[in-house]
Each structure stands twice: as structure tokens, then as C-alpha cells.
Amino acid sequence: xxxxxxILPLGYDDRGRLVIMIKMGNFKVERFNNVDQIRMMMMIxxxxxxxxxxxxxxxxxxxxxxxxxxxxxxxxxxxxxKNFVDAVNHTIPMRIKEVHAVNLPRYAVAVAELxxxxxxxxxxxxxxxxxxxxxxxxxxxxxxxxxxxxxxxPIADFKKQLRERLTKNRDIILGLDQMEVDQSxxxxxxxxxxxxxxxxxxxxxxxxxxxxxxxxxxx
Numbered sequence: 320x321x322x323x324x325x326i327l328p329l330g331y332d333d334r335g336r337l338v339i340m341i342k343m344g345n346f347k348v349e350r351f352n353n354v355d356q357i358r359m360m361m362m363i364x365x366x367x368x369x370x371x372x373x374x375x376x377x378x379x380x381x382x383x384x385x386x387x388x389x390x391x392x393x394x395x396x397x398x399x400x401k402n403f404v405d406a407v408n409h410t411i412p413m414r415i416k417e418v419h420a421v422n423l424p425r426y427a428v429a430v431a432e433l434x435x436x437x438x439x440x441x442x443x444x445x446x447x448x449x450x451x452x453x454x455x456x457x458x459x460x461x462x463x464x465x466x467x468x469x470x471x472x473p474i475a476d477f478k479k480q481l482r483e484r485l486t487k488n489r490d491i492i493l494g495l496d497q498m499e500v501d502q503s504x505x506x507x508x509x510x511x512x513x514x515x516x517x518x519x520x521x522x523x524x525x526x527x528x529x530x531x532x533x534x535x536x537x538x
Contacts, residue, residue, distance in 0.1 A: 323347060326360055327477050328367070328484075329463050329470075335376035336416055337367060338463050344386025353394040357403065363481070364413060365495050366488040377414030381459060383468075384423045392427050400430070404437035410500075418446045421455050 325345040329338040346356055367373045395403075407415070423431060435443050449455045452468055464470035465477060485492070 320347075320351065320355070320359055321478055321481055324474060324478055325356065326363055327465075327474070328363060328481060329381075329465070329477060331372055331376075332379065332460060332463055335372045337373045337376070337378045338381065338459065339363070339378060340381045340383055340464070342383045342386070343391050344384065344388065346391060348388075348390045348394065353399055356394075361411075362485065362492055364411065365492045366484050368412060368495075369491065373413065375414075377416040379417045379459065380415065380419065381455065381464075382418070382420045382423070384420060384427065387424055387427055389426060392430050395430065397433065400433050401437050404434055408437075408439055408442070409505075415442060415445065417458065418442075419449060419455055419459060420446070421449045421452060423448060 323345045325342055327340045327342075329340055332338055341360075343356070420431065435446065438446075447458060452464075456464075456469070461469045462471055466473040
């Protein structure tokens with residue numbers, strides 16, 4: 320799946336944010352489904368969880384939607400979309416600072432709107448749509464992008480780096496699979512929609528992996 324590069328970390332920008340390019344059109348729908356997409360995304364994110372830069376500065380996502388077909392969109396049911404966005408809002412320990420969509424096909428707009436319908440107000444405000452790559456580079460430095468998009472390093476280099484990262488962090492990733500969360504302890508925090516900040520690391524006073532500890536209760 321890495322060879323097809325549907326998800327490709329591009330490194331940290333000058334503000335310390337991790338930039339990740341997602342090209343869903345590269346997923347081989349005849350071989351993989353939306354669960355495989357989520358698993359790959361989570362595996363990549365888990366390889367960064369222990370890096371302080373990512374914990375503090377957060378992530379920038381670039382969805383490059385050239386090649387996206389109805390077959391890719393049809394893999395996601397309404398329930399799948401809601402569950403995924405709920406996970407982003409409540410459980411994935413990362414700060415989403417910006418989300419950029421480039422070349423989004425007209426038939427995928429309805430799916431994008433459904434996603435935003437389940438997102439927090441703050442996350443919605445951080446979503447930007449672009450008709451061209453030139454528009455994107457006004458907000459994301461072109462030097463961060465692969466050479467094929469006007470940047471400096473070729474896609475092959477980023478794929479090699481991703482393989483090396485996943486191999487290096489294999490034990491960490493497998494170890495996270497053995498962990499469990501006692502969801503009952505957070506039920507009262509999530510019942511009203513969860514943290515209103517950057518995914519699971521929002522700025523609500525009563526909750527957040529990275530945030531205020533003014534109301535922290537220690538058992």
C-alpha cells in the first residue's frame with residue numbers, strides 16, 4: 320500500500336506542524352476497503368505520537384483529490400463517516416491545525432459536507448478548499464510538497480522515509496494495540512459532543528491530552 324502512497328507524511332513545516340498528504344484516489348478499491356484506509360492512517364500517526372513536535376504543534380492535512388472516483392466515495396457509509404469523525408473529535412490524540420482539500424470532484428462534495436456536519440465548530444473553521452495547487456501553496460509552503468507538485472524531494476524519497484519510520488517504530492505501534500481505554504471515565508465529558516478544540520487534544524478545561532490542567536482530578 321505504501322507504494323501507491325495514498326497517505327504520505329511530508330515532514331514538519333517551519334511552524335513545527337506535521338504535514339500529511341492524503342491521496343484517496345491512490346487507494347486500490349479492488350483490494351482495500353475503508354477499514355484498511357483507517358488502519359494505514361492510524362499506523363502512520365502512531366509512529367509520530369511520541370514526538371514532541373507533533374504533540375505540541377499538531378498536524379496539517381492536505382487531501383489531493385485528483386483521481387478520486389465514485390468507487391472510493393462509495394466505500395464510506397453514513398455510519399462509517401460519523402464513526403470516523405467522532406474518533407477524530409474524541410479519541411485520536413493529535414491537534415488538527417489545518418485541513419486542505421484540493422481538486423475535490425463535484426460528486427464528492429456531498430460526502431465532504433457530511434463529514435463537516437459531524438465535526439466540531441473549531442475544526443470546521445480550519446477546513447480550506449482549493450481549486451488549484453497554486454491556491455494551496457498560499458497556505459502550505461510549496462517546498463513541503465513532493466517534487467512532482469513543485470517541491471524539492473521526490474515522492475520516492477518520502478515513501479522510503481515512511482518505510483524506515485514504520486520499521487523503526489514497529490514495537491511502539493504493536494505495543495499500542497495492547498492498550499485499552501476505560502471509556503466509562505470519559506462518558507460525562509463526551510456526552511455533550513466532547514472537546515471543542517483540536518480533536519482529542521482540545522482546549523476544554525475539563526479534558527485534553529495537551530491542554531489545561533486547571534480541573535485535573537487525580538484518583
